[in-house]
Amino acid sequence: MTASAANPSSRVAARNARVLRCTDICREHVRIEAELDGFPASAPGQFLQIQCHDSDDPAARLIEWTDMPRTGSAGGVASADETAWLRRPFSIADRRDAPDGRTQLEVISRAIGPGTRWLSKLRTGDTLNLTGPLGSGFRIAEVNRPMVLVGGGVGIPPLLYLARALAARGAADVTCIFGATTRDLLPVPLRGEPTSDSTPTPCVELPGGAPYPTLVTTDDGSIGMRGYTTQALSTWAATRAAAESTLVCACGPDGMLRAIARLTRELRMACQLCIEKPMACGLGTCLSCVTRIRDGRADGGWRWALACTEGPVFERDALLEYAS
Ligand SMILES: Cc1cc2nc3c(=O)[nH]c(=O)nc-3n(C[C@H](O)[C@H](O)[C@H](O)COP(=O)(O)OP(=O)(O)OC[C@H]3O[C@@H](n4cnc5c(N)ncnc54)[C@H](O)[C@@H]3O)c2cc1C
Ligand code: FES
Structure with a gap:
């Protein structure tokens, strides 16, 4: 693998991290801060595969073939007693490096199933086994242009890390x-x-004190603007004279990403989408995360790509699922 800005290290580490804090952020989300040594360079949009069960959990070691786990769970399977066997993918929500080589990583997790419920019960001093950084993140060659970071729900975390990285590079119009x-x-x-x-x-409050203004939207108007992120982006674009030079970086539910793809195409804005496909391995071996991308060199002008290695961040126009 060749290192690039979107994937700055060809190294992937499997490590035990020490949980520093696991705090409630809102009704269903926790923020997990963990510390570890020797974590390779990473970029916003890259992710971790996290083991979401106790290492000494006998249910995770002794699997009876007559007692097969239920299937159909995206990104993995869980045993009848709710142990998440396979690692689960989570975007890096923030990263801080200390001079002594230690790294603090943050993950924001919404409890929706066995793995994320296990994460929400972590306590200070617990061990978190993780693999990463994985995939390819946002590709931002030029920071002297308007940029809009659009996140919905659990799509917000990679954009928090991106805000820190852009502030460190001196991006002003974000x-x-x-x-x-x-x-x-x-x-x-x-x-x-x-x-x-x-x-x-x-x-x-953005990581690293990133000074960027934010519009918050909620479907029911209980905080911020009532409506969707697309409405906020349209309104923002109407205030700009040269919206065409804007780069939109988006991550969120599939419906939101489709709407953002359509709108940015109409507004002639460049756009990168961080897609969250089901991912069982995160390492390019299981093929659970395939998506179709344009490729002029392939028969028919398209080919299958693995979202866990070539993505999860793609140029909008490469993704056939978001073409119309
Ligand atoms: C690259 C990537 C980054 C992610 N980053 C975050 C993050 O920062 N924070 C966060 O809370 N979650 C994130 N997710 C989603 C997270 O991985 C899942 O919520 C988690 O795997 C659920 O595990 P579970 O055992 O709790 O529930 P499961 O039982 O595995 O899933 C519960 C339900 O959610 C559905 N589901 C799970 N994962 C997906 C998916 N990827 N796409 C569509 N449906 C799904 C399942 O079909 C099932 O119905 C990310 C996913 C990907 C692929
Ligand atoms: S998640 Fe296994 S190949 Fe992508």
Whole structure:
């Protein structure tokens, strides 16, 4: 593997990290901060595969073939007693490196099944076994242009890490648009009450003190603007004279990504999408994460790509699933 800005190290580490804190951010999300040694360089948009069960859990070691786990769970299977056997993928939500070589990583997890419920019970001092960094992240060659980071729900975490990275590179014209269904499912710490009109304000505490203004949207209007992230992006674009030079970086539910792809195409904005396909291995071996991408050299002009290695971040126009 060749290292690039989207994938800055060809190294992937499997490590035990020590949990520093696991804190509730809102009704269903926790933020896990963990520390480890020798974690390779990473980029926003890359992810971790996390073991979501106790290492000495006998249910994870003794599998009776007559007692097969249920299937159909994206990214893995769980045993009848709710042990998540396979590692689960999580975006890196933040990263801080200390001079002594230790790294602090953050993950924001929404409890929706056995693996994420196990994560939400972590305590200070617990061990978290993780593999990473995996995949290819956002490819930002030029920071002297308007950029909008659009995140929905558990799609927000990679954009928090991206905000830190852009601030470190001196990007000045960055706006965040973060959406949730309702107030107590918004997985970000607030510095102030978001506006309910279309004025972005520094209402969200972004990593590394990134100074970027944010528009918050909720489907029910319980905080921020009522409506979807696409409506906020349209309103933002209407305030800009040269919206065409904008790069939109988006991550969120599939419906949101399709709508963002359509809107940015209409507005003639460049766009990169971080897609969250079911991922059983995260390492390019199981083929659970395939997606179709344009490729002029392939028969028919397209080929299958693995979202876990070539993605999860892709240029919008490469992704056939988001073509219309
Ligand atoms: C690259 C990537 C990054 C991710 N980053 C985050 C993150 O930062 N924070 C976070 O909370 N979650 C994130 N996810 C989703 C997370 O991996 C799943 O929520 C987790 O695997 C669920 O595990 P579980 O055992 O709790 O539930 P499961 O029983 O495995 O799943 C519960 C339900 O959610 C559905 N589901 C699970 N994963 C997906 C998926 N990828 N796409 C569609 N449906 C799915 C299942 O079909 C099932 O119905 C990410 C996924 C990917 C692929
Ligand atoms: S998750 Fe296994 S090949 Fe991509």
